[in-house]
Amino acid sequence: MVAEGPIAPNADSRLSPDVIPAHYDLTIRTDLRDLTFSGTVEIAIHVGKTVEHLTLHAADPLQLEAAVLAPAGAQDSSSRAAEKIVIDEKKQRAQVSFANGSIKAGDYKIGLRWTGKIKPSLEGYYSSTYTKKGDEKAKAYYAVTQFEPCHARQAFPCFDEPALKATFTISLISRTGTVSLANTDVDSTKHIGEGGHFLRTELLDEQFFSAQTAKETIAAGSDAPSDEDAGASATEQTEADLKDDWEIVHFQSTPKVSTYLIAFANGAFEHIESSFTSKLSNRAVPLRVYTTWEHIKQAELLLETTVKVLPIFEEIFDIAYPLPKLDTLVCSDFNGAMENWGLILGSSDCYLYDSEKSGLSAKKLTVAVQSHEVAHQWFGNVVTMEWWDNLWLNESFATLMGEVIIPHRIEPSWRVHSAFIKQHLAQALSLDALRSSHPIEMPCPSEDTITQIFDALTYSKGGSVLKMLSNYVGEEKFLKGVSIYLKKHLYGNARTQDLLAGISEASGQDVGKMADNWLSKTGFPLITVEETEKGLKVRQNRFLATADVSPDEDETLWHVPLQLLVVDPKTGESKVHSELVLSERETTIDIDDVANTTYKLNSETCGVYRTLYPTARLVKLGSEAGKGNASAFSLNDRMGLVQDAAVVASSGYAKTSASLELLAQMKGEEENLVWQEIASALKSITGTWWEQPKEIRDGISKFRRELFKPIAGRLGFDYLESDDPDTTELRTKALSVLAKSDDEETLTEYRRRFAIFVSKDDESAIPKDLRNSIYAHSVRLGGEAEYEKVLEVYRNPATPAHEEAAMRALCSPERPELVERTLAMVLTDQVKNSNVSFFYFLLRANPAAKRKLWAHFKANFNAILSRFKGSFMLGSLVRSSFNTFTSDKDAQAVEAFFADKDTDSYDQALNQSLDAVRASAKWLDRDADDVEQWLRSHKYL
16 A cells, blocks of 8 residues: 655645644735735634744745734734844745734734736736737736645745645725736725735734834845846836726635645736536526737637536536636636636637638647546535645546546547557656656655646656546446545545545455556566467566666566456457556466467556567557557557557667557558547657767658558548547647658648748648648758748738747758847747747757757756746746757766756756657667668668
8 A cells, every 4th residue: 555644745844833824814916017916915814832943935036024912812012023134045934923922822814015026927926918909019917826736935935835725805905907816806896096005914904014124135046037028018008008096806715725826916907708507506507708909809719618518527526616717818828727616717829729721730739638627616616735746646547537538428439549659658658667756645745846846747657547546446436436525525635545535435356466667666577478379478677768778676566457458369359458457577378279369458558568479469450550550459459559669668678660560560550540540650760860860860761651552542631621629639649740751742742731831821721731841841941031921920810720830940041140030039028938948848849959959048047047947937948948959968968967066946847858869779789770671671762
């Protein structure tokens, strides 16, 4: 079983358990004219034993100005002003000492006052931009929050840990003509006239507005950006836009909630609205989507999705949605989306969709992201992980529910259960195959560690383990167990063993025993199959991307559901042996006449492991899989075979030629998702062979063209309204692969269609689902005219899908001077903070830009660190700057660059990327000749 109790953090990583918050009365004054905010808060606290001072979280840009303490229910005369506020900038804490010494056990209320700047930081209380109405060349600003994981302390002083839940009553002061939003519904609005100075509470009255409180900063060092880095100023927002006339909006109190789920915003928002009536509470719940004026028409799909999924979650969890409303605010500058309770926030590229101009991938993204965030309204918000080492409880479950189980119920034609294999299982196992991987449950002793665990292991591997458990016990029992878990911990905090106990209760099986090592240990197993006279011998060992696991790295034994599919050679009937669980190092399985029997482990590809078959068996599997839908193997099985064959080859457990041979047998395949896997397998090879001799690269391209040309010939360029989702995606993939493989017929058609766009400013010849590919390859092989056209689209995109396509194209040119143009703009105000990592991610995929990107990163390292330290994006920028290199020499050069730097805030990304480079180098050293020989033997050279 998973060990009970939290994974012990460093002694100094958590606030004292002797001071517990109960309620916050929080008031924030937002000034969008000069992008500043100020605030007061009165926090009801319980002190368990005598303490010398109060310690809570506060971080830049917060500037604490005053504090006062009083016993709960006492008169003002008994209040004690703060004598000293000591700020530790490195630990992001404020230590407040009060007159008359220590604070005895009891109930108190503490009042605090502060000011701050609203910066374009993507965290805390920060600024976002939009196009000014009536003047589309000008920008205007609004303010939004992003508090997960540790950024509420940048907006108000608080006890910023997930277990320290409290109720909140929020009031927002803002200029009239703007809209204020918070977690709950508006309780009342009061006009307060000029100045808006209404920041006072029972404790923080006028005497404290004029009080001066001593402050000092501990010399622990601070990496906070200077005021010079504040970024945007609001000079374009004139007095005519924002008059000196103010109002205060009071919001209803929240249930008990963690600080990272608090949210508020202020700006010139518009909204659309619907509602749903809860069958459990009989309440009509308003559902609204807010955004700025230029985007409101593209918010319909987001609202429709919310209306569809919220009742399904209520039904599954058997718990009524607890808040009086659910708003979603779409932001121009935001990283992904955030599940704030009652006020979801998300980026425009995730949430905006135009049915006429946005493609299928944009529609799928909107549905998946919103389903994910709505799942959190229960799983994460009603019941919250006790500490960040259990973040997976929130994110893995929301990944499975929001991106698989719920979308399958509302859009079954998308086949999301199968798509999960490529979108999540592959991504999770790729990262977990590195030595520098980490367990799903990872100790989080500091903020630097916490910000780095929002990765594919937490989301995708955790989701894959849950999907494996769901498959093992049955989805109905699995979801019943989730409901039991939520009901037992309503409005509280929980840990891994609590969820597993709920599933065990519902299923009658000890799932904790099975789940233990999947959650608490790094890595996953490789199941090696050996055929014997009696049947199969299967063995488990830890899988590594370099196939060089040492004995001390190979001590973990997982409980592996083998899910053995066997096809009776006489009757042709298939049976899955779900009872087979490998919990020892190896075992034997009896199969009569195994040599002539068709079998496959990991039926439906639900297990979180890789399978290595004997070479002769892999040929037979490929032959059977090559029959497509006539095969004994399901869609999911064929996807898993392709994925396993590719990965065990790239890692050195088998030859790459064996993987290529299997792919060559798949020409009769008709299913889109299998072809997506085939394309991924070939992309992995081309991405690693990018600096190999041109003859070899051309040979690989020829093989890719041979596979995908018949599909493009059959489906053509024209997208039809009658196309199902698979046909749309397969056409897009086939043509995109052919363009990347320099198929002249495809590229000629691309040029023709893009030329119409350039000359006539008419995009009708460019299918919306093919926009990314046509833009990118037109610029890749084009010149200034093509570059300028996509730059024009980038600056004035019709939809977020257009902006994405333009960014992809700007990062795709082969001409060095155009690559340099793109790099020159990345860290300027031409690229939003939220898009910088996307530019880096795209440039890393361009062979003409890879080394220039690394040079750019090194030259701008200090600016990047100052701008993104403490953000999720820093690790992404480090990773993208070099992780597609493929030589030990490159790895050594990267290590040398970082040798004298403090890497604590991005060490996981750095180490994982170095491991990836070394794995690619070993693959090339091992199989470059093997691939060349295979290409020659098959006449591709």
